[in-house]
Amino acid sequence: MPLNKKLQKFSATVRSVELGTGDKTTTLGGGNTYPFYTFDNPTANPAKIGIEISDLGLADEPDCIKEFYAGCETVVDMAKKAVTVEGADFLVLKLIGGDPNGENKSIEELVEVAKAVADAVDFPLVVEGCKNVEKDAQLLAKVAEALQGKNVLLMSAKEENYKNVGAAAGLAYDQLLGAESAVDINLAKQLNVLIKQLGVDPGKVVMNVGSAAAGYGFDYCISTLDRVKGAALGQSDDSLLMPIITPVADETWSVKEASASEEDVPEWGSVVERAIDMEITTAVACLSCGSDAVILKHPTSIATVSAMIKALV
Amino acid sequence: MEKFITIGERLSTTAPIVNKAFLERDPEPILKRAKAQLDAGATYLDVNIGPAEGYGEDLMKWAVQLLQSNFDNVPLALDTSNKAAIEAGISVYNRSKGKPIVNSADAAGRIENIDLAAANDAIVIALCNGEGIAADNDERMGYCTMLLERGLSLGLTEDDMWFDPLFVVIKGMQDKQMDVLNFIGDLTDMGLKTTGGLSNNSNGMPKHIRPIMDSAMVAMAMMKGMTSAIVNPNDLRLMETIKSCDIIRNATLYADSYLEV
């Protein structure tokens, strides 16, 4: 007697959000099962992977990343190289230099970088701000304006600045909007409701519900993703049926497992291997709980995670 | 915990406007009432065409197709004592948003509606009464058992049988209210789903009192595990109470704007 398989059918489906234009679009979301549960229903759109670079170029990057981008003189050069990475579905440009507590680059300067990158590569593009909510409110609005017609995803609108970022990205310039909350499922839902009430098409919203590196309070991350996906599908909660994007590299590269030098902890072995494995584990764990896309940094991590996704769908 | 299911009761032949529209096959009043109920958050719509002898089949088909084609295959409860009309309605029913509900069977003259639901892979509302209102919970449970056994033996799953304890009117049967609620608790303990015409409890009360009493009743019934009710979705207080109870039961995720979605 075969196993009586208890297949799980949901009546709700996560919205499909198209990123990019023309031939080079990629689709986020669109699933109606828990991640990789193809036995419940085949997957229309497998999970996607973004490769990240920043306006700061290679200055603050670890050696293995400098090696990969060796020969690149400018951020545009890096972008051109990044889009050739096997398994990368979209490019993520982080405008870290805008941080008022850091380099405090001007909005005009950063918009120029974003424009240059967008013009140089024919690839779906995500632009992240500098994480300062006041600066991002202006910066992301200007980027949205400058990149009109490119259908880029702007990250992120937060509780503090969703009106500015949402109005520019989602309404005025018809881009895609990232809605960011930090491992708080109620706020994740609320932000989506508020953005919809602003008039933004829910079909153009992607959620970032927070992330952490494996081992660093990642339990909250798991349960947030599990519960958001569970409520979206199980309760057909329209306010949560947005694809989820998780910036993984942001979290993993700074933890000591990935950054401590081989001189400091000789027994741990290669720092490159440690950084890659930390990135892989965190990415796969996020994908297995509900992320529809992850943002990574190292080409090997990207190729590995991409191969795993292909093997599962 | 699944979300509480509301079955909108306002498409009923007992309302003169609806009755006239049914008889004249006039879509406009029907669609208007349906839209108002769906906008207010109804999950299912009840289509009560009355006995409709002689024309029930034609009318039910017309109503099902009218509503489903205008409202994205909205799931419907087919409410009539006319069995042929229910079968006719099911024959044109689109299941993509949910199975049809047969409203209703009881343990007396309408027990064969259990068979009808089983034969058509439909949900059935099973009234826990025989001839007249049950005297106590033992009698209700006896009817429930009879209906359940019949349904399960015909291949219905327990999820497809929604038991109606029959709400009784407070003005007259105030001392029986807790019996009804405790009976819902008993059905919940058995793993059964429940529904019912909630507003029966407030029959005869002043208009401004009824939403308050209905809201209190639905909250207490949901505490006992009630899974669905046949309600007026345009009663804002009632719908807000149901949404709030669903938050407390962890059936929907809380957000500050939960009442607006």
Next chain:
Amino acid sequence: MALTGIQIFKLTPKKNCKECGSPTCMAFAMKVAQGAVGIDKCPHMSEDAVAQLSEASAPPMKTIEIGKKPFADNKNDKDAAFKLGGETVLFRHEKTFVNKTRYASTVSTAMDDAKVDQVLADMAKIDYDRIGDRMYVEFIAVDYTDGASAEAYAALAAKAAATNRALVLNVKDEAAAAAALAAVKDTKPVLNAADASNYEAMSKLAADAGVVLGVTGANVDEIYDTVAALEKLGNKNLIIDLGTASVKDAFANGVLLRRACLDKNPDRTAGYPTIVNVAKLAPGDAHQQTALATLFTMKYGSIVILEEMSYAQALPLYGLRQNLFTDPQKAPRIEPGIYPINGADENSVCLTTVDFALTYFLVSGELERSGVPCNLLISDAGGLSVLTSWAAGKFSSGSIAKYIQEFDIENKIKNRTLILPGKVAVLKGDLEAKLPGWNIVVGPTEAVQLVKFLKDMQANGQA
């Protein structure tokens, strides 16, 4: 196979006597099917019916014990063997996962002695403490390859067992299995050997040796059938190998089995712990093995076998596992104590914060980045964040002063500068009064600002 309400009803006397407390036999039967009441509440049930139903009251997923633990997992761990399975939910937020995933490195009869020694030596190097848990490779998979002699396989198993790790004997050859069991059965290994073609013989070997039998098959139905056949033979000391046909199948098998046994009508034949051999699913590709080990830690592997666990793999996997298997209602905590950072000694500046693990990780991470030697003093603050524990009265001038005294800080550390979290700047005055001779400094409100703060102090000669 669990019985449905109607099936149980048919076994009842149908007398509606109410002696069980339910109004009718049907109501009673429905409650039994739900697990809400036990069948023993009915005094009129026939023995035969009770026997049929007793199965229905067992836990849906069995807990299986394997091996002998070389070390306790942590100071609260009293188990002599590795417990696997026994899970009750599909998601960690529903209820704490019970028995954590264990990992294995692989040796094989295809390896020469030098290679085997290297694998075992590298495996043993991974051994460290993470927030009170001992992290090491708990299992060794011992692979039999075609053509090897039974003696060679037994010798390899004995060599692996000598490392004090629990063994998974991956072997289809009956003679080799028997020889290995003769050599190492006292270590309580898994005999991972049964499939549809050989389960009777292998079950006998496992039962005679008193060890757990691993069962696999070409697909989930074959696995299920073989488990059912073994149960019929009376062997329920089993673990299911999810197979190596493909990643997709192994993943599906694991989820479908877990789901079937935790269904509201539990299918206990599906309720066993599992083995996932990612070494075979991605041979020669260590990074892909990391990815798959992660996937099967999340969903729902009990033993995950890698080729050779490296530190690079262990660090994220064990961290992830530690997070995954925590109580969702209880915040992880750090033991109170002195945590020297960047080679700090008794002359290094002191900082204090709460024992909430997330806060500790954030703060210690930033302190490490600063490069400034410093002592991080962690007191018992109830496992709450800084502001919450302050509000709860668990992180106060009194509690900090008491900690300084109880841990004998003044004799252990000569430096007398103590940096407070900026969010509890209000404690400064009180602390100065309670800790005479100390220079109490208010630090930044966010951990990320610590790097600059400490570097500035260092530049000013204050740290």
